[in-house]
Amino acid sequence: MSKTCCRFFGGLLKAQENWLNRMSEKGYRLIRTGKLLYEFERCKPNQVKYCVEYIGQKSKDSAEDYHDFLEDMGYRVFYKNLNLNVSIGKLRWRPWAEKGGRISTNATTFNRELLIVEKENDGKPVDLHTSCEDKVSYYGNLRNQWLFLLLALAIFAVAGRSAILGVIASALLMPVLVYQAQTAKAKRESRIKE
């Protein structure tokens, strides 16, 4: 018996992850993802665990390579879109991406910014990043991306004298600060530990 749910989490990676894990607790495992849709099938309660990984900074090749690597490691991996964007022939520059920015199109990395990683539950959470320096680069990248969005909106808000954009821009401070705190914590630890 399959079950389809309609949800949108946007940039709330942790919320998406928690929701998927709650579905697993109820005995549903993911079999397919769409833009808004998640299709589940029955499984034993708590049979699997999920984590959501951001890969929007990667090129098409390195994203695919990473995806295949994770599948080889015994995980099931799903691509997921970050934003709700339905335009065709999209072309966008991602200045925060690796190697000084990358261009994203529908055929390459657009709408494939996230990976949902599923593993058989062995009591431990899915921990993809375990070393301090790796955490620094993962969280730092997430922070930079929110920061970029914040700055872009702040500039538009000032240029257009728009209060709404200003409010949205200040709301973006939240994720920037959260990821900054995580980056800084990993950085502090990396000074004395690995």
Next chain:
Amino acid sequence: MRDNVKGGALTEVTFFILLSLYTPKHGYAIMQFVEEKTGGRLSLGAGTLYGALNALQEKGWIEPCGDHGGRKKEYQLTEQGKAAAENELARLRELAHIADGIVGGTA
């Protein structure tokens, strides 16, 4: 890799990956090797392993090996990688020797 610029120390993860690749292994086997050898003390996340493997390959310390008919990619140590592992062992011995002299004494 956060190799210490002057001292040349490897991270524990790096050293374990090098050690595991004295015989060719794919990613999952490397992760198992590390968990098994450390009794679960050091767990290696797949994302971290992926980054480390790429960095080591770039450095020329490990290389993919075997036929790529199967999708699972196997890696093995290069001569350069072996030299790096040997250097690290010598460094750790020296470090342990110094520490023994100060902390352990009789150990």
